[in-house]
């Protein structure tokens with residue numbers, strides 16, 4: 001029987017602009033509409049960043065609150081995940097939205113290089129973000145840009161700084177970080193499964209390799225992430241017309257690997273989240 005796959009739609013991110021692809025949703029109205037289309041196409045988890053009106057990234061909790069409200073109204077039961085990523089703010093301002101108590105927030109547990117800078121996640125800040133997530137009953141998605149991040153997440157779950165079971169996202173294809181490499185990907189999956197057998201995982205590929213990671217994740221029993229945050233094209237010549245178009249691409253791949261998109265209830269149960277209100 002086909003096994004369910006949680007499809008994450010990363011709608012906006014903090015990098016792509018309208019100049020890269022006019023379909024990148026920037027205003028709250030655009031973000032809600034784009035998420036709704038992706039939800040109808042089969043996405044069950046929305047990974048969200050917010051932007052200022054001039055398209056620059058922000059971590060403004062007020063804006064996150066309005067986005068949550070809109071998505072909850074239009075996409076019943078969809079899992080909401082807010083970004084605490086370092087491109088949208090610095091220091092503890094990165095966690096200002098955690099008290100909104102979304103289902104999930106992203107959490108980087110270590111540092112690495114990004115295309116033009118160091119992605120700095122100092123231990124003190126990581127511990128504080130993790131403690132905020134425990135306090136507000138928010139499940140973290142661990143962003144693993146490196147193998148050391150997998151070990152760190154496991155250690156934090158063993159000593160009580162993170163709740164169990166873990167959900168980890170393996171990110172490949174960020175320039176100056178982990179390249180897209182099949183043997184390494186398999187090693188990431190095997191290492192997580194060995195150290196934390198109850199953990200779930202998602203694969204995320206950047207740029208043209210978004211679909212490569214979609215395929216590998218479906219094949220190896222993980223979950224999939226797609227969306228304009230990570231990739232604005234369908235192929236070299238064609239811009240993706242919407243987030244929904246990228247979701248449809250994953251849905252179309254599912255049967256090849258004996259998988260199917262999870263329902264909202266299945267997605268919540270697979271990730272150990274409370275049922276939708």
Ligand code: MG
Nearest residue numbers: 013083085229
């Ligand atoms: Mg993000």
